[in-house]
Amino acid sequence: MTADRSSGPALAVVGATGAVGSVLLPILSQRADVWGDIRLIASARSAGRVLAVRGEEAEVLALTEDAFEGFGPGDVVIFLTPPEISAQWAPVVTTRGAVAVDQSAAFREDPEVPLVVPEVNAHAVRIRPRGIVAGPDCVTAAMIAAVGALHAEYALADLGVSSYQAASAAGRAGSEALRRQLSLVAGTDLGEKPGDVRRAVGEDTGPFAGPLALNVLPWSGELREGGWSSHELAVRAETRRILELPDLPVAVTCVQVPVLAGHSLTVRARFENRVDAAHAREILEGAPGVVLVDDPAAGEFPTPADAAGTDPAWVGRVRASLDDDHALEFFVCADNLRKGAALNATQISELIAGESA
Amino acid sequence: MTADRSSGPALAVVGATGAVGSVLLPILSQRADVWGDIRLIASARSAGRVLAVRGEEAEVLALTEDAFEGFGPGDVVIFLTPPEISAQWAPVVTTRGAVAVDQSAAFREDPEVPLVVPEVNAHAVRIRPRGIVAGPDCVTAAMIAAVGALHAEYALADLGVSSYQAASAAGRAGSEALRRQLSLVAGTDLGEKPGDVRRAVGEDTGPFAGPLALNVLPWSGELREGGWSSHELAVRAETRRILELPDLPVAVTCVQVPVLAGHSLTVRARFENRVDAAHAREILEGAPGVVLVDDPAAGEFPTPADAAGTDPAWVGRVRASLDDDHALEFFVCADNLRKGAALNATQISELIAGESA
Ligand SMILES: NC(=O)c1ccc[n+]([C@@H]2O[C@H](COP(=O)([O-])OP(=O)(O)OC[C@H]3O[C@@H](n4cnc5c(N)ncnc54)[C@H](OP(=O)(O)O)[C@@H]3O)[C@@H](O)[C@H]2O)c1
Ligand SMILES: NC(=O)c1ccc[n+]([C@@H]2O[C@H](COP(=O)([O-])OP(=O)(O)OC[C@H]3O[C@@H](n4cnc5c(N)ncnc54)[C@H](OP(=O)(O)O)[C@@H]3O)[C@@H](O)[C@H]2O)c1
Numbered sequence: 001m002t003a004d005r006s007s008g009p010a011l012a013v014v015g016a017t018g019a020v021g022s023v024l025l026p027i028l029s030q031r032a033d034v035w036g037d038i039r040l041i042a043s044a045r046s047a048g049r050v051l052a053v054r055g056e057e058a059e060v061l062a063l064t065e066d067a068f069e070g071f072g073p074g075d076v077v078i079f080l081t082p083p084e085i086s087a088q089w090a091p092v093v094t095t096r097g098a099v100a101v102d103q104s105a106a107f108r109e110d111p112e113v114p115l116v117v118p119e120v121n122a123h124a125v126r127i128r129p130r131g132i133v134a135g136p137d138c139v140t141a142a143m144i145a146a147v148g149a150l151h152a153e154y155a156l157a158d159l160g161v162s163s164y165q166a167a168s169a170a171g172r173a174g175s176e177a178l179r180r181q182l183s184l185v186a187g188t189d190l191g192e193k194p195g196d197v198r199r200a201v202g203e204d205t206g207p208f209a210g211p212l213a214l215n216v217l218p219w220s221g222e223l224r225e226g227g228w229s230s231h232e233l234a235v236r237a238e239t240r241r242i243l244e245l246p247d248l249p250v251a252v253t254c255v256q257v258p259v260l261a262g263h264s265l266t267v268r269a270r271f272e273n274r275v276d277a278a279h280a281r282e283i284l285e286g287a288p289g290v291v292l293v294d295d296p297a298a299g300e301f302p303t304p305a306d307a308a309g310t311d312p313a314w315v316g317r318v319r320a321s322l323d324d325d326h327a328l329e330f331f332v333c334a335d336n337l338r339k340g341a342a343l344n345a346t347q348i349s350e351l352i353a354g355e356s357a
Numbered sequence: 358m359t360a361d362r363s364s365g366p367a368l369a370v371v372g373a374t375g376a377v378g379s380v381l382l383p384i385l386s387q388r389a390d391v392w393g394d395i396r397l398i399a400s401a402r403s404a405g406r407v408l409a410v411r412g413e414e415a416e417v418l419a420l421t422e423d424a425f426e427g428f429g430p431g432d433v434v435i436f437l438t439p440p441e442i443s444a445q446w447a448p449v450v451t452t453r454g455a456v457a458v459d460q461s462a463a464f465r466e467d468p469e470v471p472l473v474v475p476e477v478n479a480h481a482v483r484i485r486p487r488g489i490v491a492g493p494d495c496v497t498a499a500m501i502a503a504v505g506a507l508h509a510e511y512a513l514a515d516l517g518v519s520s521y522q523a524a525s526a527a528g529r530a531g532s533e534a535l536r537r538q539l540s541l542v543a544g545t546d547l548g549e550k551p552g553d554v555r556r557a558v559g560e561d562t563g564p565f566a567g568p569l570a571l572n573v574l575p576w577s578g579e580l581r582e583g584g585w586s587s588h589e590l591a592v593r594a595e596t597r598r599i600l601e602l603p604d605l606p607v608a609v610t611c612v613q614v615p616v617l618a619g620h621s622l623t624v625r626a627r628f629e630n631r632v633d634a635a636h637a638r639e640i641l642e643g644a645p646g647v648v649l650v651d652d653p654a655a656g657e658f659p660t661p662a663d664a665a666g667t668d669p670a671w672v673g674r675v676r677a678s679l680d681d682d683h684a685l686e687f688f689v690c691a692d693n694l695r696k697g698a699a700l701n702a703t704q705i706s707e708l709i710a711g712e713s714a
Contacts, residue, residue: 186543191617194666249680309551323606
């Protein structure tokens with residue numbers, strides 16, 4: 001097998017069968033087609049499955065050296081895999097001269113791997129000493145375009161974030177666990193008495209640290225020093241990297257909610273400069289990748305149900321602090337599978353394809 | 358009908374049939390019995406219904422002047438009714454010399470009505486020029502004991518709150534709407550595509566500003582200046598009143614989540630003094646009305662499913678800011694029907710009963 005580069009660079013999608021992969025394939029079909037060959041790869045479990053991309057059927061290959069045969073300089077491999085798989089296989093791809101675009105956590109803190117959200121720091125994609133480009137965590141991705149646009153105007157001084165995270169951030173296993181739990185509690189009179197939800201859901205809470213149906217869980221990731229979770233520290237570190245503000249104070253609390261798709265965040269941002277809510281709304285309206293929905297009297301505010309399946313970050317509830325004329329509050333929703341992963345990886349890959357065009 | 362005061366002051370519960378009322382009656386049965394007569398009152402729709410309290414059956418009376426016959430000085434009437442009903446009927450009760458304890462929003466901003474959470478400002482109950490005592494909103498109630506205890510040690514300088522509010526805060530209508538919506542989406546493959554949830558739930562979203570199943574809604578209350586909601590401003594005003602910090606900077610974002618019972622909040626608190634997370638945990642462990650559950654590695658953090666049906670505010674995820682040695686983050690859950698309403702009203706009423714004892 002050799003990659004056909006006559007109509008553009010070749011693209012491989014590793015993890016094509018996962019929650020993010022299943023969203024990425026239709027995105028490839030919808031966007032301007034810059035690719036020659038597109039190759040779909042997953043674990044040996046999925047080898048031989050047939051998936052549709054760009055209106056054609058493609059057979060899923062098992063992840064082996066052979067799957068990348070013919071790949072070389074100018075080609076791109078997107079990794080939508082667990083971090084340990086990305087860590088193992090991205091170097092295999094770069095050895096061939098192809099660029100690896102990874103949406104896992106494997107390389108996000110590697111100083112030699114740029115961490116890119118094209119709306120904010122597209123320029124960073126070109127400096128990639130290891131031939132690898134990383135995309136951010138889905139919580140960072142949901143807010144960074146809005147925060148970045150406000151930062152460009154007002155100079156960010158302090159950021160506080162509380163998340164309302166969807167179950168699909170934990171992949172197919174996350175969505176399935178929430179659906180199963182909802183079936184157990186819906187249609188019952190459970191949910192208002194002590195222990196109700198835990199008893200109904202049972203021990204098998206899937207990838208979550210407790211029952212998620214009719215509940216919220218203030219935990220995702222692993223425990224780090226000071227009681228912080230790895231996920232909270234990651235959002236802090238990534239925000240600092242992408243905005244190139246290495247000392248920015250950032251406080252994050254990550255909370256999982258019983259939503260299938262679409263992350264929501266409350267954001268409090270303090271700036272070096274005075275803010276004005278009306279002007280902030282104008283900035284957000286003009287920001288790439290951001291759509292403003294901010295007319296609560298008319299029922300217009302972002303919700304994850306409305307953000308699910310769409311590309312932008314939806315921003316609303318923009319308010320100036322009543323006590324601090326340097327601070328803004330807002331609410332943002334974005335599809336964790338799209339802007340949080342599949343769309344961002346596609347956008348990065350298109351930037352790389354554009355370099356050789 | 359005359360109230361039998363031989364074994365203590367008489368108590369009337371107006372709104373005994375509602376979401377809060379249904380939780381208050383069992384609370385009365387469980388606590389030390391300080392009451393003589395207990396009279397249950399609701400709308401004419403409920404007159405004649407028979408409810409159990411203190412192990413005996415009691416017939417619900419319609420809310421009329423006659424329902425308070427025999428009530429006078431030393432007696433207490435708890436209002437668990439819509440604010441307009443409380444506003445109309447509390448003065449009727451106080452004219453007789455009885456004390457009105459109101460858990461609606463009717464009097465919370467009245468400077469002549471003390472706003473009381475017994476764990477924090479029990480002393481305020483005694484100064485009640487109008488003969489009325491108010492309890493706080495359920496979001497304020499969830500956090501104020503923890504925040505108050507930390508304030509006593511460190512002197513609060515700034516408060517930021519994001520809520521994760523349960524549907525039962527909107528009364529029986531709220532719980533019923535969420536249960537109905539969950540039945541429509543559970544067991545389907547809906548929830549990850551644009552418009553899915555809105556289509557499944559339809560136009561009838563009950564007391565909410567949109568569909569709540571598989572969704573979160575960053576809105577509760579009415580629109581006020583600057584894009585703030587009346588609910589957000591109420592939490593700010595109540596926190597200032599109860600802590601007696603009239604200039605405290607407070608930023609609140611109120612968000613409804615698909616949980617039946619139990620409010621959750623992320624809290625960021627900045628203090629005049631330096632903080633220490635270990636010492637803060639000790640303070641919280643000793644704070645009345647607060648229970649600390651803070652061992653995330655062992656899966657121990659507060660959740661609304663565990664807080665539902667219990668009395669205290671459950672606090673966890675206590676972390677010192679990584680960037681500001683005067684700031685703490687934490688997460689708190691409390692049953693909105695209990696500490697947020699029924700329990701608080703009972704505690705206030707017991708303080709008043711104790712005055713004449
Ligand atoms: N879900 C989100 O919202 C989101 C957002 C941002 C970033 N991410 C990151 O993106 C990555 C994928 O997430 P996901 O949610 O799509 O997870 P997922 O639903 O569990 O899918 C995992 C994918 O990786 C493949 N895979 C697993 N083990 C493999 C192996 N040993 N060899 C080859 N392929 C293997 C799976 O193939 P099989 O089907 O053959 O098992 C599947 O295609 C993760 O690193 C995740 O942290 C996810
Ligand atoms: N739910 C919470 O978490 C919570 C927390 C803090 C404060 N509160 C406040 O507590 C109050 C009650 O809330 P809820 O959640 O229990 O509401 P609910 O479930 O709707 O119950 C309302 C109660 O008020 C009675 N009522 C309504 N209209 C009446 C009228 N015209 N005359 C006499 N009684 C009337 C109802 O009687 P019928 O059954 O006869 O209609 C019922 O007992 C509200 O002000 C609410 O804001 C609620």
